[in-house]
Amino acid sequence: MDDYRLGPEDYLEFDPKQARIGQLLFYDKILSGNRNISCGTCHHHDHAGGDGVSLGIGEGGSGVGPDRTPGTGSDRIAKRVPRNAPTLWNLGHKDIHLLFHDGRLSVDDIYGNGFNSPAQEWLPQGLDNILAAQALFPMTAQFEMAGNPKENEVSGAVHDRIDNAWPIIAKRVRIIPEYGEMFVEAFDDVETSEDVTIVHIGNALGAFMGSEWQSHDSPWDAYLTDGTPLPEAAERGREVFFGKGECSSCHSGPLFTDQEFHALSLPAFGPGRTRQWDPMPRDVGRMAESNRLEDAYRFRTPSLRNVALTAPYGHNGAYPTLRGILEHHRDPLVVKATWTKDTAKLPEAPWLAAIDFVIQSDSREMERQRRALDLPGLPLTDADLDDLEAFLHALTGKTADTRPLGRPDRVPSGLPVD
Structure with missing residues (x-):
């Protein structure tokens, strides 16, 4: 280790x-x-x-996090930020x-x-x-x-x-x-x-x-440095993570990421990250950078450090809970088929409603995304998922909510601080 x-x-x-x-x-x-x-x-x-939402509200909005509003009148947003x-x-x-x-x-x-x-x-x-x-x-x-x-x-x-x-x-x-x-x-x-x-x-x-944003004082770190036992559920989760769950095949190393690209076939929604000659509201992931067809719908493996604090999960924030993304990893196509639109944490913007989920009406595109899948599906029980979730919580730093500098009360420009 x-x-x-x-x-x-x-x-x-x-x-x-x-x-x-x-x-x-x-x-x-x-x-x-x-x-x-x-x-x-x-x-x-x-x-x-x-920001605590699936797809953020960028320039033109007001407020912070899930309470951020999409603006009004001529200042209202014309598009959500395409990725989490x-x-x-x-x-x-x-x-x-x-x-x-x-x-x-x-x-x-x-x-x-x-x-x-x-x-x-x-x-x-x-x-x-x-x-x-x-x-x-x-x-x-x-x-x-x-x-x-x-x-x-x-x-x-x-x-x-x-x-x-x-x-x-x-x-x-x-x-x-x-x-x-x-x-x-x-x-x-x-x-x-x-x-x-x-x-x-x-x-x-x-x-x-x-x-x-440095963090290395979690229960996991104490387990590695001085042998402090993990809580019982987290210890069982550790065994699943490095064993039959095969999680460490991608979430490896001190940051729990291989910094490679994998296709999870997450539920598709949002404006997409459109390319110059591809106006479809889809996100082809790594392919947009590499221009290689085999990279289509593959995204960078995220670090799992403090992952319990950073919901929603996935490149588009498709799952608002750790349990949701774990269930997707266990049986991606079945869980994806039962995913509903209200699962996404999207700040209300009625004028964007026609765009938010339009990509799901394209059956050919949905089939392409369904086939691009690097998750094998795993024989994990509900108890295994419970334990995995406990292990992921053990990756949260004890001082994660106490940062060296934090948010300033004011800035030199005199503009308001969110």
């Missing part, structure tokens, strides 16, 4: 002063096109770094080499900037790590933070080319005196606020996320 040990030495090093800037930027709506949403809106401390907000736990681990549900950001020097990303050669050089690189992309996403074309200068710039937006955002930040002073203090290559670029902003956000 040494391969499952996790401790402070397994993380990248992050500068505390940079992390403090990142904390403020994470909750500052100044990074969004219309100054109405922050990173923290969808990855909030009150929801363990997520991914967890932030332990993304500062040294072995993390790809991010997003489809892995479209990975550590790779193919473009000479250290990363294979949607920005290709236009991603700037100098980003410290994959978390810093990841932080730049929600700012340019229309339905997440950028807003619609013609609404603001950021979304207009993105419409021309992705990297045109980042200097605009960086200028917004550096002309705020408090931020300027903090960057000068925290970064050796920043002598005046005029030197602040999107790279410094990304590195600050990466330092915050990488240090803020």
Whole structure:
């Protein structure tokens, strides 16, 4: 079990002063096109770094988590965020080499900037790590933070080319005196606020996320480090997890993920992540990045650290409970057939009702998704699932709800903090 040990030495090093800037930027709506949403809106401390819904409400909405509303009048959302907000736990681990549900950001020097990303050669050089690189992309996403074309200068710039937006955002930040002073203090290559670029902003956000969401003090960790017994049900669940449940074949290593891609044939709904020549409201997962047919409907294996805190589950949040996703793993096609629309945790938006489940009316697409299945189905009893659930709860850190910095009460822009 040494391969499952996790401790402070397994993380990248992050500068505390940079992390403090990142904390403020994470909750500052100044990074969004219309100054109405922050990173923290969808990855909030009150929801363990997520938003608690299947598919989130991005730019144009109001509030946080399940209580977030989809806006009104001309500001109401035109589309839900296509995928479930991914967890932030332990993304500062040294072995993390790809991010997003489809892995479209990975550590790779193919473009000479250290990363294979949607920005290709236009991603700037100098980003410290994959978390810093990841932080730049929600700012340019229309339905997440950028807003619609013609609404603001950021979304207009993105419409021309992705990297045109980042200097605009960086200028917004550096002309705020408090931020300027903090960057000068925290970064050796920043002598005046005029030197602040999107790279410094990304590195600050990466330092915050990488240090803020570390968790390695669960009952499981105590079991590994000093032999503290797990609760009886969790111990039985451990045996199922590493035995007949075959869970560790994909959920392996200290983060409980192989960082590979697998097809679970989850119930389909939402606007989909449509591609340029594929307007269907479907999500083909890894195939959208690789353009390989064999990758269709496959998604990155999520980490199970603190998994009990990060419902709903699946790339689209199809199951609101651990028991639900466990039952799907046991008998995916049968459970999928009994899944009902009200299972999805979708904030009410009546004008989107016609879109939310329209993909299910396409029988050919549903058959394609049904056939793309890497789960064999397992001979597990209800008692086994009970025990597995207990084991997954044993992966929750004792201090998971007590973060080093937390949510700030205010941000330098003066904009409201969600």
